[in-house]
Amino acid sequence: MASVDLDLLRTFVAIYERRSLTLAAGVLNVTQPSVSYALGRLRRDLGDALFVRSSAGMEPTARAEQLYAVARPAIDGIDDVVAGRDFDPATARTRFRVALTDMGEFAYLPVLMERLARDAPGVSLDVVPVDVDAVDRWIASGEVDAAVSSAAPTGRTATVELFAETYVCVAQWPEAVRGVPLAAEDLSPLRLALIDTSAGHDRVGRALDEAGVAPMSVLRVHHFSTLPETLLRSNGAAIVPRRVAALFSARWPLSARPLGDLIEGFHVRLFANPALHPTGARRWFLAELEAAIRSFADGDDPGSDVLLG
Numbered sequence: 001m002a003s004v005d006l007d008l009l010r011t012f013v014a015i016y017e018r019r020s021l022t023l024a025a026g027v028l029n030v031t032q033p034s035v036s037y038a039l040g041r042l043r044r045d046l047g048d049a050l051f052v053r054s055s056a057g058m059e060p061t062a063r064a065e066q067l068y069a070v071a072r073p074a075i076d077g078i079d080d081v082v083a084g085r086d087f088d089p090a091t092a093r094t095r096f097r098v099a100l101t102d103m104g105e106f107a108y109l110p111v112l113m114e115r116l117a118r119d120a121p122g123v124s125l126d127v128v129p130v131d132v133d134a135v136d137r138w139i140a141s142g143e144v145d146a147a148v149s150s151a152a153p154t155g156r157t158a159t160v161e162l163f164a165e166t167y168v169c170v171a172q173w174p175e176a177v178r179g180v181p182l183a184a185e186d187l188s189p190l191r192l193a194l195i196d197t198s199a200g201h202d203r204v205g206r207a208l209d210e211a212g213v214a215p216m217s218v219l220r221v222h223h224f225s226t227l228p229e230t231l232l233r234s235n236g237a238a239i240v241p242r243r244v245a246a247l248f249s250a251r252w253p254l255s256a257r258p259l260g261d262l263i264e265g266f267h268v269r270l271f272a273n274p275a276l277h278p279t280g281a282r283r284w285f286l287a288e289l290e291a292a293i294r295s296f297a298d299g300d301d302p303g304s305d306v307l308l309g
Helices: 006-018 023-027 032-046 061-082 102-119 135-141 202-210 222-236 244-249 282-300
Strands: 052-054 057-060 095-100 122-131 148-150 160-164 167-171 190-197 217-221 237-241 255-258 266-271
Touching: 006 023, 006 032, 006 061, 023 032, 052 160, 057 061, 057 282, 061 102, 061 135, 095 102, 095 282, 102 122, 102 222, 102 244, 102 282, 122 160, 135 148, 135 266, 148 282, 160 282, 167 222, 167 244, 217 222, 222 237, 222 244, 237 244, 244 255, 266 282
Parallel strands: 095 122, 095 148, 190 217, 190 237
Antiparallel strands: 052 057, 148 266, 160 266, 167 237, 167 255
């Protein structure tokens, strides 16, 4: 085989990154039969299946892993030269991919999309759930442009510390106790809701266990967005990050009470490797993502009435 068509490589990269022919077709704005045909051509040209179907989607073969390692940076480089080194977000039709936690989707994503709609209306964004164990691999291979998480740095991927966060307890508190700190024993009579540990908030459950707190009942959910209406209808309480509580308080008749040192705080970090695929487009996106999250974090004064009122 003398060469591989660039469009075939683009199709291959789309399948590799999304593990789905249907999702790849959507990203490429073509039909699924077109993607299947392109994959068939690549399989014949390379003499390898490239992907095998599994319960998790289209799993790449060893040959596919090798091809992706060179195809993604090559496509990035070509796109950067064609677009010019001076990336213009106002006219760009680029697509980026970022891994976010549930907190990220609820809190940072609206701010980011507001900025993109204003400054880069043609730019598209794919959001995938953070998998802490896979973040280093995803970023090293270019499967995602960045990840935002409270996971500890591994040393294998560059990180930027964005802001520090603490936990509070949000509920329909009577006005007389709003903003008054809660002690461990105050939590036991509550109908308490927690974000499941799979969403990265395992420190909450550990802290309650260590403090010997056994709430009257516990609801475990995977998404912050389900909590406000649930708390209002059940007269429940929830332990959530402080800035998430501020969003709740701004939209629903809920308020937050601090928890003192009961639960350790955490840092939200940006995981990325700007030097790995150094295109003008990616540099712009990483700067925009960081600015959006810092804007969100700086918009809530820790002592404001909105937060603890």
